Every structure is written in structure tokens, then in C-alpha cells.
Amino acid sequence: MADPVPTSRPPRAELHVHLEGTLEPDLAFGLAARNGVTLPYSGPERLRAAYEFEDLQSFLDLYTAGMSALRTEADFAELTRAYLVRAVRAGVRHAEISFDPQAHLARGVPLEAVVGGIAGVLERSEADLGISTLLIAAFHRDRDSADALDVLERLLAMAAPIVGVGLDNAEAGHPPGLFEAVYARAARAGLRLTAHAGEEGPAAYVREALDVLHAERIDHGLSVVQDPDLVARVVAQQIPFTVCPVSNVRLRAVPSLAEHPLPAMMEAGMLVSIHSDDPPYFGAYVDEVDDAVTAAYGLTRDQRAALAAASFRGSFLAPARVDAYLAEVEAWRTAGG
Numbered sequence: 001m002a003d004p005v006p007t008s009r010p011p012r013a014e015l016h017v018h019l020e021g022t023l024e025p026d027l028a029f030g031l032a033a034r035n036g037v038t039l040p041y042s043g044p045e046r047l048r049a050a051y052e053f054e055d056l057q058s059f060l061d062l063y064t065a066g067m068s069a070l071r072t073e074a075d076f077a078e079l080t081r082a083y084l085v086r087a088v089r090a091g092v093r094h095a096e097i098s099f100d101p102q103a104h105l106a107r108g109v110p111l112e113a114v115v116g117g118i119a120g121v122l123e124r125s126e127a128d129l130g131i132s133t134l135l136i137a138a139f140h141r142d143r144d145s146a147d148a149l150d151v152l153e154r155l156l157a158m159a160a161p162i163v164g165v166g167l168d169n170a171e172a173g174h175p176p177g178l179f180e181a182v183y184a185r186a187a188r189a190g191l192r193l194t195a196h197a198g199e200e201g202p203a204a205y206v207r208e209a210l211d212v213l214h215a216e217r218i219d220h221g222l223s224v225v226q227d228p229d230l231v232a233r234v235v236a237q238q239i240p241f242t243v244c245p246v247s248n249v250r251l252r253a254v255p256s257l258a259e260h261p262l263p264a265m266m267e268a269g270m271l272v273s274i275h276s277d278d279p280p281y282f283g284a285y286v287d288e289v290d291d292a293v294t295a296a297y298g299l300t301r302d303q304r305a306a307l308a309a310a311s312f313r314g315s316f317l318a319p320a321r322v323d324a325y326l327a328e329v330e331a332w333r334t335a336g337g
């Protein structure tokens with residue numbers, strides 16, 4: 001018999017989600033109308049119908065176009081709140097949300113509006129919605145690293161409430177090592193370090209993110225499986241990998257879930273967890289990602305609980321909070337009988 005709705009999926013942490021990638025077409029058109037912005041589609045359904053991607057770049061083009069609707073502090077607050085409400089329904093107990101400051105600065109939107117809108121909602125998320133949250137500033141790897149350093153200094157100067165930094169956007173030809181100084185500065189400021197690596201790039205990019213950036217966590221990291229020595233190392237060190245299987249299929253990093261390395265990563269003993277990346281663009285929030293991988297690989301309740309536990313272990317939360325959330329996962333696992 002199917003479980004009742006509240007316990008059908010494990011409690012989990014969402015560690016890999018781009019705030020701008022949570023923009024639903026209806027909200028995009030609502031904000032665009034409010035701001036006098038014209039989106040290059042006749043309406044939300046036409047926009048959603050355009051969510052067919054050949055690769056990462058074809059997605060990034062649409063993702064960047066969608067962002068043009070976001071202009072004011074209130075827009076960022078509304079976007080953040082809408083994501084959190086949906087995440088709570090997905091069983092997300094803790095979310096570490098990335099945002100792309102450079103994308104907004106490039107459009108003339110002040111950093112204060114972006115950070116103020118997001119942070120104002122996040123600081124009340126636990127009281128208002130019962131979900132803990134942390135914020136990550138992600139830098140564009142296909143821009144000059146001096147620009148990333150400048151934006152990082154501005155975030156530090158304004159005491160932006162960020163827990164860490166990330167690295168995203170077009171990967172091919174943009175190795176992590178270019179951002180060594182940015183990550184060193186972030187580390188000196190006490191920030192936590194994560195980086196996209198091995199989504200479209202080679203295993204060498206994953207290695208470089210670990211060795212040069214000293215990344216504590218790897219976003220995607222699919223290509224690690226091409227390097228058995230590196231797999232052995234990340235297993236030994238229990239480096240968290242935030243994998244987004246539905247995103248990887250939709251962006252054609254892999255042909256299908258059946259050919260995705262997630263089962264091999266789990267089998268090898270990696271600390272791997274599953275996430276949504278940019279949910280409306282890929283047609284799946286993290287509960288739907290869980291459903292998809294459970295069906296594709298015939299995961300047991302214990303395996304789903306292990307993925308959920310890894311999401312908390314890989315978080316930037318304090319150990320006591322991780323332990324409290326792990327107890328919730330364990331309660332879910334054992335409730336299944």
C-alpha cells in the first residue's frame with residue numbers, strides 16, 4: 001500500500017538549487033508585466049514549451065532571458081518565497097540556495113536589491129515556513145575572475161548574509177583553477193566553498209576544484225567516475241557530491257537516467273545526494289527527482305534514506321543541526337517497516 005503523502009518521501013536538504021532557476025513561467029510573466037519588461041514569448045505556456053535543451057549553453061540562454069523579469073527587491077523576495085513554499089511541499093527541511101550576483105549586476109540591478117530581497121525572506125524562513133536556509137553566492141566561471149573577486153569584496157563589505165561561495169555557468173573551457181584567488185579570499189573570510197565541476201567538464205576539473213580551490217563540496221561531478229583513483233579519494237574523504245540526475249538528462253550530459261552514473265556513485269560509497277538544480281526548467285522539483293530516480297533504479301527505502309541522510313551530511317549546517325535532521329531521516333526510514 002502506498003504511504004500517506006506526508007511520509008511518502010524522506011525529509012531532505014536541498015543543497016543544489018539556483019534561485020533564478022526556480023522562476024516559474026507564470027511568475028516570470030507576472031513580474032515582467034509589473035516591471036514593464038517584455039519577455040521573448042507570448043505567454044507562460046509558450047515559454048514552458050521552449051524548455052527543450054540541447055546542452056548546458058542552450059539552457060543558460062533561456063535561464064538568462066528569464067531573469068530579465070527580476071528587477072526589484074520585492075521581485076527577489078517573491079521568487080524566494082515561492083521556491084520555499086514549493087520546497088516545503090517537497091519535504092525539504094533545509095535549503096542552501098545559490099544566486100548569481102553578476103547576472104543581476106550586469107543588468108543594472110543593485111546588489112542591495114538582490115541580497116535584500118532574498119535575505120529578508122530567508123531570515124524568516126524557519127519561523128514562517130519551518131524550513132532552515134542558507135545562502136550561497138555563485139560566480140560565473142565564464143566571466144573574468146577579477147570581476148568575481150570584485151563582487152565578492154562588495155558582498156563582504158555589505159556584510160551580505162552568505163554562508164559560502166559557488167562557481168557556475170558555462171563549464172567547458174573554464175577550469176576551476178582560474179578562480180583560485182576568489183576561493184582563497186572567500187576562505188579567508190570564513191566562507192564555505194562549493195563549486196560546479198564535472199557537469200560537462202572532465203574529471204580533471206573535479207580534481208582541480210578540490211586541489212586548487214579547496215572546494216569542500218562538488219556540484220554535479222558526474223565525470224568523477226571516469227577516474228577511479230579520484231573516486232577512491234572522494235570516497236575516503238567523504239566529499240559531498242550534489243547530483244542532479246533529471247537536470248543532467250534534460251541538458252544531455254547523459255542520454256538517460258538508465259545511463260546516469262548515480263547508481264555507480266552510490267555503489268562506490270561516495271557521499272552523494274540528489275537535487276533539482278533549476279526545477280521548472282527541467283520539470284522536476286526535488287520530490288519529483290526522488291520519484292524519478294526511485295523508479296529508474298528501483299531504489300529501496302533504505303537507499304532513499306541514505307541519499308537523504310547524505311544531503312544533510314553534505315550541508316553547511318552545524319553538526320548538532322545535522323544530527324537532529326539525521327534523526328528525522330532515520331524516523332522516516334524505520335517508519336516504512
Ligand SMILES: Nc1ncnc2[nH]cnc12
Nearest residue numbers: 018021168169196277278
Ligand atoms: N546546471 C547548471 N550548470 C551551471 N550553471 C548553472 N546555472 C544554473 N543552472 C546551472
Ligand SMILES: [Zn+2]
Nearest residue numbers: 016196219277
Ligand atoms: Zn547547478
